[in-house]
Amino acid sequence: MESNGEKARVLVFASGDEKGGGSGFQELVEFSRTNPPVLDAQIIGAISNHEHGGVRKRADAFHIPFEHWAGPYDAKGYRSFVEKYQADFVMCSGWLKFVRGLDPAKTVNIHPGPLPRFGGSGMYGHRVHEAVMAAFHQGEIIQSAVTMHFVDEAAYDHGPIIFQMPVLIRPDDDAESLAKRVNEKERAWQSYILNLVVHQHIYLSNGQVFYKGGTPRRLFY
DSSP: OOTTBBEEEEEOOOOOOOOOOOOOHHHHHHHHHHSSSOOOEEEEEESSTTTSSSSHHHHTTTTEEEEEEEOOOHHHHHHHHHHHHHOEEEEEEEEOOOOOSSSSGGGEEEEEOTTTTTOSOOOOOOHHHHHHHHHHHTSSSEEEEEEEEEOOOSTOOOOOEEEEEEEETTTTTTTTHHHHHHHHHHHHHHHHHHHHTTTEEEETTTTTTETTTSSOTTTOO
16 A cells, blocks of 8 residues: 555554563564565554563664553554554554554454464463463364454454464474464564555455455465
């Protein structure tokens, strides 16, 4: 989505934590700076609920504007950031707060597990991998997944799914080893899929996801 030859502007919401985190945000920035760019867009800012955490350190290192947001996490607050940064798209990359008031067609989230089953309030980070492993040991599933979806306001981790890449669970896996492989795939695919959204190869219309030229079956399951 470009106007006057300028690249689309992407605002990233990323929680990280007080001591670290923010690797997904860093990958977005790096993949926007490769030649040619994997993510052909501008990362124009980073918002985090941790004032001096990992997201801020990474943003400072890349000279990306950073803002600490202590809440309240309401529609007015989200819209004010989008308006301030003149963002065309919002990417929630490890953002743990409920999103309100944004255009679902312009707002994308990435989740480290299969949705809808392993999503919702309280289901984030390591909790997702522990729940997936429990279901695996009960013989209910054979795989986890990286999921990206447009964000609506019905619930946490809710909205039309854009992309889901399965990650087969190995017999000797535990939550830590599974998390490592899932996170590797998150970082590998996040920028690529977001780029397709930014350039309208994937888009939301009347609550349904459409893929320009048809669904690439090797990527979408």
